[in-house]
Amino acid sequence: METIQRERGLKKDSHSVEVMSLAPTLHILYTCPFCWKVRGLVEYLGLDVNIVSVNGMKIKKEVAFAGDWGKVPVFTDEKGEFFVDSTPLLRHLDATYNSGKLAALGDKQRQDEWLNWADTKMSKATVPILYGTIGSALQTTTRISKIEKFGFFSRRLYAWAGFPVMWGIIAKKRVKKDGRKPKQLWHDLLTEFTDEHGEHSFFGGDSPDLVDFAVYGYMRSISPFPQFSLLQDHANGMEWYHRMEQTSQ
Template sequence: MSDGVGSLYMLNTCPFTWKVRALLDHLDLPHERVKINPLKIKKSVSFAGDWGKTPVWKMSDGEVVVDSTPIMKRIDEVYNNGNLWKMDDQVRRDKWMEWADTKMKDATIPILYGSIGSALSTTRSVAKHERFGFFTGRIYAWLGFPIMWGIIAKKRTKKTGMEPGELWHHLLNEWTEEIGEKSFFGGNTPHIVDLAVFGYMQSIEMHSKAFRLIENHSKGMLWFNRMRNSTVAQ
């Protein structure tokens, strides 16, 4: 392990990994990022037991934490005295953290893979950004998109009853209405909930075709850019 507070075992395109990255960057915590071959995740994180997914956080003292939200809370607790998770209105905090981890999570696959064009564009992007082998990445790019579009994304889109772009605009309306006239969910400074939502959006931003569907939401993008400017390291 390199010098730092811990190691993040990750996929570059994983939305849940981006949540943790947003927190680590915001706190400017030095850490190691261990990029995993998507076809060897279970083997790469076998030290985390039966989890078999990303992200996995391994602290410098050997403690292992799995699942993005618990990882964020633990990092904040150990290295920031829990200040980013603290909030007087705990009911509001818990409600919107759950909202991010259900509503935004469920909306991510449809916007990335909701049409043939976006699905092909996203799988090509994933093949480029992840640690595939040369031929494996190209096979994934061409064979992965029919599965993601034809089975997974279609099923989730049907469940919501909205087209992917429409759904994200609806969610960003809810989010910005909750923030109101304040700069962030946390008021004048970001809260962990801000960082979670920011992480989900960053995971879409790296896929330009999908991100174009939401970047015309003016209030949402104003908040997104405030978050980017508030983040210490990129």
């Protein structure tokens, strides 16, 4: 994982250089699935973290302080050190602020395999469900243009130019490659995931582990959109989702 020390927070006086303690921050895009993975864990652990929404048209510039990674989420800790990439970030937060208790739940190899499963399979299912048809792509970009932080012109530009790109280029290719309808793809993944829980309430057993937070993040990123209704008739998936919601209340 990349970490970079930031100079912000250094307080100088004539005798000494002292590092001030900063409130940790998490730079996010509201609709970014990778950011929701991390937000879920932050909420579950009850961490005091400032959430900073970036402008979707200027991500690289807004997180330039974290080097050339150029993506969200970026977590800055109380010492001004940066951490990027959502899955390594989940591990880092658990290790640093929770004594690694979630990583220690159950079999490590199983957890690693399923984290990888979430990051390869689930991550590819979010674009098709949000942009897989021309109607859903238009609904999604319109909604994003309302809820994300944008400048005056970039909001209008995104609302009109975003959807042909997402639908016409990216989503069409993904739907064609998978062959399944976006809803079917989600249902198959939720079945595969919840079947793996066996008799337990969560992937991690009686309480959630890092895999639960990864999958929860991908699913939660669909929740601000009308297409979430396509997932809501997956009974086991939704029961698990509601259990996840309750763990942070």
